[in-house]
Amino acid sequence: MKRITLLTLFVLTLLVAACAAPTAAPTQAPAANPTQAPAANPTQAPAANPTQAPAANPTQAPAEKVEIEYWQYFYESKKNLVDELITEFEKQNPNITVVQTTFPYEQYNDKVAASVPAGRGPDVINLYYGWLPRYINSGYLAPLPEADFPAAEIEKDFVPMVQIAKVDGKYYALPTAVRNLAVFYNKDLYTAAGLDPANPPKTFEELAAAAQKMTKVENGKMTVAGWRIDLSNQDHNLFREILIRGYGGTPQSEDHKKILWNTTPGGYDAWQFLVDLTTKYKVSEPTIGQDGPTAWLAQQAAMMVSGSFYLGTAKSKATFNYGVFPMPAGPKATANFGSFWTHGITTKAAQDPAKLAASVKFLKFLTSAEVMKKWTPAIGELPARVEVLQDPTFTSDPLLAPFLKTLPVSYATFFVDEAADRTALMNAYDSVILKGADPKQALDEAVATVQKLFDEYWASK
Amino acid sequence: MAVRSRGLTLRQRRTIWAYVFLLVPLLFFIGIRVAPTLFAMSVSLFKWDILSPTKPWLGLENYQTLFNDPVFWKALTNTLLYVILSVPLQLVVGLFIALLLQRATRWKGFFRALYFIPFVTSTVAISWVWRWMYEPTFGPLNQLLALLHLPEQKFLADPDQALFAIVIAIVWQAVGFYIIIFLAGLESIPSDFYDAAKIDGAHGWNLFRHITLPLLNPTIVFLTVIGTITAIQVFTQVLNMSYQGMGGPLNSTKSLVLFIYQQGFSSFKMGYAAAGTVVLFVIILLITLIQLRVTSRRVEY
The missing domain is CATH 1.10.3720.10 (MetI-like)
Known part of the structure; x- marks a missing residue:
């Protein structure tokens, strides 16, 4: 009995303390930042610079040295290229030192999240465009200075999809490269099924028919999927931007406030087609291969929808003849999904004029035509400037051309919470495929889930 | 104080020392267990978006x-x-x-x-x-x-x-x-x-x-x-x-x-x-x- 009363006492004190704490917490948190940040930086910057700069540049007037930090997620070829680019940039700007830090993709948001309360973090940051609304809304990113990055110029020089980074009339980020999707296909399996690999499908109907011919079933078990559908990879994008638009609809209202998947014309038809690939045409099974790309590489899938960013992996890992063909046309229109990783300047950097100036310079450098010309061959992503896109070395490349072809009709989806949006569609798909749920009802539920996220987001603006 | 402490029995002095030694692990325990727990409890009463500098009070929402x-x-x-x-x-x-x-x-x-x-x-x-x-x-x-x-x-x-x-x-x-x-x-x-x-x-x-x-x-x-x-x-x-x-x-x-x-x-x-x-x-x-x-x-x- 005594133990119990002691424990209740303990719990009671915990609760009392918990209720008392809130008054203390908010006053503490903001206080921690301003004191920490300046303390951390001055000690770092001089330590790194004096040894490097004077040696490299004895003749130039000793201007103030600035060190800025650049963060991106770890992708080997990107990291190496940016290291090279930084060396080049530092040669052009001897007073600026750029420190690159990378984190594994899975931990990227966690690391950013952990750096904020500590008052640390990058000055220039590479973010997935779909995360922008959340980062902008929380005040993490500063708008790009209009004088250095005039909106009119951006809209003239860059591909249209970058306009998704414009919030309340201001640009918050600019990319070096953009990506869109196409169909990766195994030419050997095409030939084996009696199809002509030089003449790939042009519509989704033809694509489904070709997939049927290549699907192999042994003892009632699928061993090769003609077209592996994997919503956790690219096929949620296939539904939202490619199929819905292909069937004559639009996935979101113009102001990005309403999800229209189930109300737009052709919305249900697009969804039914996606579901039918597994239930009616039987060209895919959710269990084949670990996931879409793995199945395709293991020749357990003849086709998959993936992005230009996958070209590098395909080149190094595919042990068969493969090719890429442009996104086929829907019954009403041809559309594609576009996306990009984009560079923004943090609010932290914007508070220090020297760092802001250095960050702007670095950002201008990263989004210049010269950098793009190096980026595309090294990474496989497409240049974000229209002028570079028309470079004949890219337009004549058999693997890049299929992507470039649909770039003008590539749409970037406005995401409030990309992971939650994708999960909602994955769950809707799984409940139809694995549980036999009614497709329309499953889609309605997904729309309700995502609409709720959107309502919360817009209410918090 | 000094005068009074001399008046303590051996047993009392031992007890005091026991608590002095216990204090170190206790402080450690409070620092890495109790305090973060209480902090987490207080966080749950705010709209605590980690990227956002403002953390509005929500109560039990x-x-x-x-x-x-x-x-x-x-x-x-x-x-x-x-x-x-x-x-x-x-x-x-x-x-x-x-x-x-x-x-x-x-x-x-x-x-x-x-x-x-x-x-x-x-x-x-x-x-x-x-x-x-x-x-x-x-x-x-x-x-x-x-x-x-x-x-x-x-x-x-x-x-x-x-x-x-x-x-x-x-x-x-x-x-x-x-x-x-x-x-x-x-x-x-x-x-x-x-x-x-x-x-x-x-x-x-x-x-x-x-x-x-x-x-x-x-x-x-x-x-x-x-x-x-x-x-x-x-x-x-x-x-x-x-x-x-x-x-x-x-x-x-x-x-x-x-x-x-x-x-x-x-x-x-x-x-x-x-x-x-x-x-x-x-x-x-x-x-x-x-x-x-x-x-x-x-x-x-």
Whole structure:
């Protein structure tokens, strides 16, 4: 009995303390930042610079040295290229030192999240465009200075999809490269099924028919999927931007406030087609291969929808003849999904004029035509400037051309919470495929889930 | 003060020194356990978006949202399933193997080490090996089923089977720990009891039911409490065995801790995630109190 009363006492004190704490917490948190940040930086910057700069540049007037930090997620070829680019940039700007830090993709948001309360973090940051609304809304990113990055110029020089980074009339980020999707296909399996690999499908109907011919079933078990559908990879994008638009609809209202998947014309038809690939045409099974790309590489899938960013992996890992063909046309229109990783300047950097100036310079450098010309061959992503896109070395490349072809009709989806949006569609798909749920009802539920996220987001603006 | 302290008895002075020495670990404990717990509790009362400099006060709104969130309830039900399935299984299998091992006279150490190895192996590695064994197209389990002319299963890809599949992997790994603790418990039972009972004509099941089991009671209580707390916090296995660490298919394997992790570190809703941890804290506290009361009856002979 005594133990119990002691424990209740303990719990009671915990609760009392918990209720008392809130008054203390908010006053503490903001206080921690301003004191920490300046303390951390001055000690770092001089330590790194004096040894490097004077040696490299004895003749130039000793201007103030600035060190800025650049963060991106770890992708080997990107990291190496940016290291090279930084060396080049530092040669052009001897007073600026750029420190690159990378984190594994899975931990990227966690690391950013952990750096904020500590008052640390990058000055220039590479973010997935779909995360922008959340980062902008929380005040993490500063708008790009209009004088250095005039909106009119951006809209003239860059591909249209970058306009998704414009919030309340201001640009918050600019990319070096953009990506869109196409169909990766195994030419050997095409030939084996009696199809002509030089003449790939042009519509989704033809694509489904070709997939049927290549699907192999042994003892009632699928061993090769003609077209592996994997919503956790690219096929949620296939539904939202490619199929819905292909069937004559639009996935979101113009102001990005309403999800229209189930109300737009052709919305249900697009969804039914996606579901039918597994239930009616039987060209895919959710269990084949670990996931879409793995199945395709293991020749357990003849086709998959993936992005230009996958070209590098395909080149190094595919042990068969493969090719890429442009996104086929829907019954009403041809559309594609576009996306990009984009560079923004943090609010932290914007508070220090020297760092802001250095960050702007670095950002201008990263989004210049010269950098793009190096980026595309090294990474496989497409240049974000229209002028570079028309470079004949890219337009004549058999693997890049299929992507470039649909770039003008590539749409970037406005995401409030990309992971939650994708999960909602994955769950809707799984409940139809694995549980036999009614497709329309499953889609309605997904729309309700995502609409709720959107309502919360817009209410918090 | 100095004058008065000289007036203390030896016993009093010893007590004071005991508390002085206790103070160091106490401060440490308060610093890394109690204070963060209280901080997490306070976070749960705010709209604590980790990227945002403003953290508006919400009161109990996070809890309200939490109790209206179907995914939270699904995660809670799953977590309870993990406990209800894994703890008894671990106890029964652990005790069974411990009894067998106790009888093994040859290669005793070898067998004990063998069964203990999974427990000291990385959980992430174990989870992935099990994931590959469950793989539906070329995984060895389905190949075995095909060999035996039994219907092949989807295992982790089937929302009705996935949780059970993960439980099996959890039990397989944890059972080594149960065996070692049970063996220690079994060896502490004096053999006189068995000899006396045998003279009275008891054997087999009777010996087990009336001597072994009651005298193992403290061991069973300990293992049940530890096992329950571990199972409530299940995370690593779900993260690594469900596709892309989502707790799917259809949230069928999502545990409470994974739910909290996703809210906090993927959606950045720290306040909401903290509300989840407070609920988890209360549940663990309640279960521990109940278990201690119900199962701590001492059996003495």
